Amino acid sequence: MKTTLCLALLTLPISVNAGNGTQLSDLVVKANSATGQCGVAKVSVAGLTQTDASGHTNVIRPSGQITITAGGKSVIVGKSEPMFLQDRTMVGCVDTPKGKRLLVATFCDGRGCEPVQYLIIDPTSLLQLTLHLNEPCTLHCVEHALKTSVPVPLRDGP
Numbered sequence: 001m002k003t004t005l006c007l008a009l010l011t012l013p014i015s016v017n018a019g020n021g022t023q024l025s026d027l028v029v030k031a032n033s034a035t036g037q038c039g040v041a042k043v044s045v046a047g048l049t050q051t052d053a054s055g056h057t058n059v060i061r062p063s064g065q066i067t068i069t070a071g072g073k074s075v076i077v078g079k080s081e082p083m084f085l086q087d088r089t090m091v092g093c094v095d096t097p098k099g100k101r102l103l104v105a106t107f108c109d110g111r112g113c114e115p116v117q118y119l120i121i122d123p124t125s126l127l128q129l130t131l132h133l134n135e136p137c138t139l140h141c142v143e144h145a146l147k148t149s150v151p152v153p154l155r156d157g158p
Helices: 139-146
Strands: 003-006 025-030 033-038 041-048 060-070 073-077 088-096 099-107 116-121 130-133
Touching (some): 033 088, 033 099, 073 116, 116 130, 116 139
Antiparallel strands (some): 003 130, 060 088, 088 099, 099 116
């Protein structure tokens, strides 16, 4: 039996948007990396594209990673579970009734992986709020969890 658990949240995009792929407050982009905030968490992104073949900027490459740090703890997304990065990955911070949430969206260009997967992380506790048990959290799953549409460009991808 396959089970996917998603928690209910509400989302609105916030703050700074550097190109298509990185939406964080207090965002600073330098060469192939970026830092910003989501709630109390510091978010560091490594492996940004400057501009890809389609003209999209600040999209995270498959070799990149996202490090979220809060309360003396860190979670790394990209090199292992809870989520591997795909061909193009984006990150955004959204407001919810329970506070800000970090939303990671990965887009696969068709090499045997899901076309789009989502991961929601609480930036205060660093808890993963979407749980993948034998199945990724797709657009339907994350919109059910958020109780709203996923904001552009996290919905459609770069």
